[in-house]
Amino acid sequence: MxxxxxxxxxxxxxxxxxxxxxxxxxxxxxxxxxxxxxxxxxxxxxxxxxxxxxxxxxxxxxxxxxxxxxxxxxxxxxxxxxxxxxxxxxxxxxxxxxxxxxxxxxxxxxxxxxxxxxxxxxxxxxxxxxxxxxxxxxxxxxxxxxxxxxxxxxxxxxxxxxxxxxxxxxxxxxxxxxxxxxxxxxxxxxxxxxxxxxxxxxxxxxxxxGPKLWDRSLLINGLLASPALKKVIEDEAKTKNISTQEARELAKGYLNEMAADYRESVVRVGDKLLTWIWNKLYHGIHIKNVENVRKLAHEGHEIVYVPCHRSHMDYLLLTYVIYHEGLVPPHIAAGINLNFWPMGPIFRKGGAFFMRRSFRGNKLYSAAFREYLVQLMSRGYAVKYYPESGRSRTGRLLKPKTGMLAMTVQSALRGLDRPISLVPVYIGYEHVMEVSTYMKELRGEAKEKESVWQVLGILKKLRHFGQGYVNFGEPINLNKALTAANPTWRDNIHPTTMQKPTWFPSFVNEMSQQVMSHINQAAALNGVNLTALSLLAAPKHSLFRDDLETQLKLCIALVEKDAPFPQLTLPPDTHQKVLLDHAIGMEKYKVEKGKTDIISLSDDEAILQTYYRNNILHVYLLPSLAAACLISHNECTRDMILAQWKIILGVMAGEYFLRFSDDELRLHLEHIITTLLNHKLLTQEGDKLTAIKHTEAKYQQLHLLSVYAQETLQRYAIVIAAFEGKKAITRIDLERSALDHAKQLARLHDIKGPEFVDKSILSQFVLKLRELDYLESNDEGLLLSTAHLDALQDIVYALIEGDVLNTIRHP
Incomplete structure (x- = not known):
């Protein structure tokens, strides 16, 4: 120069x-x-x-x-x-x-x-x-x-x-x-x-x-002129005996109700506001694996974000992170309940498009929404929707609703010229601002309707929320998945008509399970959820500080490597003292000073803490089952633990969205055994593994680990026990009896988790037992147990602590 x-x-x-x-x-x-x-x-x-x-x-x-x-x-x-x-x-x-x-x-x-x-x-x-x-x-x-x-x-x-x-x-x-x-x-x-x-x-x-934005009125007129929607409009006119113009105006009203009005200027202002809010609320937002998403976007993929749903904050946080990572903010499917003044118009200009909770019985609305979604994808706009539909009230992933995913697959069957990639996203918080409201709803109180007054009420409660986590899970290439499931799927492509071939329902269900599994694989560990996991397993939800720190150290060691969760995020600092100090700083725990401090949970806080425990419980189910097996048997072998894992995972996988290959299970078991040996919690002689005696000081660590899976096993045992002494039972009676028994058990043994007495979770377990042939129906529609249930019963009963098992089996 x-x-x-x-x-x-x-x-x-x-x-x-x-x-x-x-x-x-x-x-x-x-x-x-x-x-x-x-x-x-x-x-x-x-x-x-x-x-x-x-x-x-x-x-x-x-x-x-x-x-x-x-x-x-x-x-x-x-x-x-x-x-x-x-x-x-x-x-x-x-x-x-x-x-x-x-x-x-x-x-x-x-x-x-x-x-x-x-x-x-x-x-x-x-x-x-x-x-x-x-x-x-x-x-x-x-x-x-x-x-x-x-x-x-x-x-x-x-x-x-x-x-x-x-x-x-x-x-x-x-x-x-x-x-x-x-x-x-x-x-x-x-x-x-x-x-x-x-x-x-x-x-x-x-x-x-992102691609150029269409004028909203031009977009709506274009949708009304599309062959697919025009046909449904004509059918609507005939069905309701109205004119085609009236049916068209009805469809236009639906589209005006749902369509986004994205404005980059609103996103830019929102970025400044949210930056200020996050700096006030959070110590940091931890982001992982976004490079995979950026690579897909640069390769021309249609990106469909499918995150879990914990809080109303999710809408803002994920869009904010995507924007700050140099990617175009997605158009967001939002419930019509969020379309209230003044937030509705703001959300709409931020990219939200609104949908009713149910499309059932309204073919015109369903067709209009489906056509709008197809147009978004065909024009290259990224899309975001929540497969769970609503926010999780328990901290666990909910059973996915498949409607939006089905429309996404149908968009591929319309001949979209770019590959579609589903991007699962795990969103986690050290403090969820609605968690106390969730607990009230689980106790039967009515859900508070979203309004400007609710927003103002939330703003009054804003305080230090700790850290947030946005982890992008392993993307799912929808086109490749279609080819793997049905190599001739392209034969079903039609440019205007929505296709629903015979293999379609099972494929959509499989994709929904994969999405939820990939979300869980990208879980984030932090001081709060790890502390909640350990304290809720302890008697009276209390531990000496040094014992709690030792347990946190064990929890980190169990998943530091060879865990079958490839996208799992460890805390920024994994030292147990730092983790506990940070958790105590969140003001959720009581600290009783003394020669050795005692860390504990009040009864009310213990209920709230089940939410954070449930965020990561699935990560520790396998180590917990291994510990329970070691404790319940005098001697164990690796093959014995693996055999029990496979049987229990058969019924547990659907509830916790767990998917592991045999190689992953063996590798993880080897790491768990090595970790327990290093912490001197078991001994090994040849192939035989023996837990340390309950009289030894370190036994508490192994016992706490075994308790993590106890509530899940106890729920299973309650349903299984309902068949003792009975030849047949109706499904309704089975579920009612199990729910009543679960409520009794929760009172007698101080079980805090609201999901323990969740009717829907018990119902899902009964359906899983039928699917796996543990139960069968007779000619009268009554449920009968099979020989397979006896084998499952033996395993589950053996892993449950004696006093609780006696309560479960009480006639």
Whole structure:
């Protein structure tokens, strides 16, 4: 760079400095990008723009990367460090001259061919000012949209208006050595390389800002004109004996009720507000595995987010995280109950589209909603919906509702030209603001209707909420899943008619189970849920501090590796003292000072803490069952534990959405045994494993671990015990008897978990027993036990503590 250019840059950058505020994607460059600072680095940019380069210069300084204005010297030849694909058009609309990108890349490749020791890196750097996607027939594009190769004057105004919303995204470096060795060094390779870079930048722009937004009225009119919806409108007119125009107006009313009105400006304002709120409420938001989602978006996948639902905060938190990770905010399926003033219009402009709780009996509404969803996906808008439909009141995942997922699969059967990827998301909190309300509802109080007064009431309660967790689970490629399940599925594609082939219901059910399983696999451990897990297992929900710390250490060790939860997130600091100090700081536990502090839960708080325990209970079911097996038998073998696991998992898997291969189970069991041996909680002699004696001090640890699964086993035992002394029973009588017995057991043995007396969970277990042939129906429709139930009974009874088992079997 000559002295004149250097002087010009230094003069210009100072007035630009206060105008520019940049967000870098990914935030942790050194962790996620394999950049080698010992090798020469070149930056590849979309446009030769001084404002882009000045923003990049500031970012590189903070990230300890080379200054883009500093030259690169290779074997005595000097190059500019930045390679720009295009020049900005002149303000006078003169023909643009090409950049020297292609000649420079060709020269670099040639040097690599001549000198085998060279290995420079090309780092694609995408820069955008604002996230405005553009809108059909909109004058706003003139100022806010930098997608249309603006001239220098327009670029100045873009920076002036959107400079505080600059986003720079770095991609993985490309090795020129590898390119030269694998593909050659001629002009065609250089040209192809830059063409691929242009396509890469287009994909990044689409992933960040999304496709152009349609005018809402034009979108609705387009939906009304679609062949699929027109046919249903005609059928509605005939069925209800009204005119086609009246049926059309009815459909139009439905579409106006549901359709989003996404505004990037509202999202931008919401981003500032939510940043302030999160800083007030949370110590940190921990995000994991978002790189997988970004990769799918850059590859052109239709992204469908399917998160669990814990709190009303979910709507805001997940969208906020997606936006901050450089991805376009999704259109969100929200219940019609949230369409209240003033939040409804705000949510709608933030991308929410509203749906009624039930479509049953209203074919026109169902068709309008389905057509709207298809149009969102076909036009490339990311979508988010909650497979559980409602918020979990117990902290466990709910049985999924398959309606939205079925419509997603049907969208694929309409011939969507891009692959669809379902992205499961685990959302967790150290404090859920509605948890006390949930407990009231579980006790039978009516659900409070959403309103502006409820929002104001919530705002009054805002306080320190600890930490939040957003973990993106393993994505599910819907197209590949369809091919694996039915290789001829594309034969059912029809561009206008919704298809529902014979294999469709079972496939949708299988996908829903996979989604929930992947959510659970991405669970997040933290000080609060681990402390709740241990204290709720302890007598009177109290432990000495040192015993509690020891138990937390064991819990972390059991899942630090070889756990069959590949996306599991451990706490930021796994030291047991730090975990407990943080949990105590959340003001949920009583601390009784003494020679050794006692940590305990009040009766009321114990009920609330079951919610946080249930967030992670599924993670510790296998270790708990192994501990229970070791305690209940004098001697155990690995094969014995595995055999019990497989039988119990058969009935437990549906309730807790657990899916493990035999290899995963064996690997996890080996890790559990090794951990227990390291903590001196069992001994091994040959193949035989023996738990330490109950008289030893460390026995408490093993016993607490075995208690984690006790409530689940006790619920199973209650249903099984209902068949003792009975030949046959109706399903209604079975469920009523089991529920009454569960309530008695909860009172006698101080069981706090509201889900223990949840009728729906007991009903699901009965259905699972029938599905697995533990129960069968006679000609009169009565339920009878089979020989299989006797085998399950022997295992479950053996794992339950004696005094509780006696209560369960009391006639």
């Amino acid at each position: 000559n002295a004149l250019n250097s002087l010009l840059i230094n003069i210009v950058k100072w007035p630009f400095r206060p105008l520019i505020r940049t967000k870098v994607i990914p935030a942790k460059l050194s962790e996620l990008l394999s950049v080698d600072n010992d090798r020469s680095i070149f930056y590849v940019l979309k446009e030769q723009s001084l404002s882009d380069l000045l923003a990049l210069q500031r970012v590189c300084k903070k990230q300890n990367l080379p200054d883009p204005f500093s030259p690169v010297n290779l074997e005595g030849k000097e190059y500019t460090r930045y390679i720009c694909l295009d020049k900005l058009p002149s303000s006078l609309h003169l023909k643009r001259s090409p950049t020297d990108a292609e000649p420079q890349v060709h020269q670099l490749l040639t040097q690599h061919k001549e000198n085998q020791s060279l290995d420079a890196q090309l780092i694609p750097v995408f820069s955008t000012w604002g996230r405005y996607p553009g809108k059909t027939k909109s004058e706003a594009d003139l100022v806010f949209n930098d997608q249309k190769k603006p001239n220098a004057l327009k670029k100045f105004f873009i920076v002036l208006f959107s400079g505080r919303h600059n986003l720079i995204q770095f991609s993985q470096p490309l090795s020129l050595r590898e390119i030269a060795d694998d593909h050659g060094t001629d002009h065609k390779i250089a040209h192809k390389l830059l063409r691929v870079a242009r396509f890469h930048f287009q994909r990044q722009r689409l992933a960040i800002a």
